[in-house]
Amino acid sequence: MSKKGYFITLEGCEGSGKSTQLKKLEEFLKDSGVDFIFTREPGGTPIAEQIRKIILDGNNTQMCDETEALLYASARVQHIKEKIIPSKKEGKIVICDRYIDSSFAYQAYARGLGMDFIKGVNVYAVENCMPDLTLFLDISPEDAFARKGGADKDDRLEQSGIEFHKKVYLGYKTLASENTSRIVCIDAKKSADEVFAQIVKVLKEREII
Ligand code: TYD
8 A cells, every 4th residue: 555655744832742752753663664754844865854954943033934934835846746756656654743734824824924925935945745644643732841841942943932823723723624635633631652542543544544
């Protein structure tokens, strides 16, 4: 089944447990003998990682929302052309930590730029490289921050308050309700093992593993 290549993205609010689940998934896939790569956004290639540094630099407090959205989109095009599409063509399962739904949730909904603007600047991704499957780790920002033990003060984005993250969460919920065949909600309030079991179940149902 993995022969045709498959593009899976993992999404969620800050502290939703994405890193933990990605580690578990990596170990699981190594044991299963599946041909896969892990990557992330913003980033995933040397040029896109350089753009990531600009976006996440805590000193760049004057960056306007539109600039931020364009930087995410430009890093994404580089990532798609240099890594995601070639890897899919080789028949790999590509697993990406955040992707276009982060731009929809954070930039379109939470920053208020709107879906039309974000779809417009991401037209290359929308037309050429939408995920086959998106796993949304569903946990509210209140619960996620409580579990994480607070925000990282040096990270420009995590300096945003809880109200911002509530908007991000609502954005994700809206996207999930509008894209029911692509976006699968995973109950991320459960224990790490229980969350991972839900992920494995979805991958098996879709015959990815
Ligand atoms: P990161 O430190 O990787 O956070 P996390 O561990 O929560 O994934 O930082 C990525 C940040 O970038 C995160 O706050 C979400 C944000 N982001 C956007 O706002 N739009 C996007 O399109 C992407 C890919 C990320």
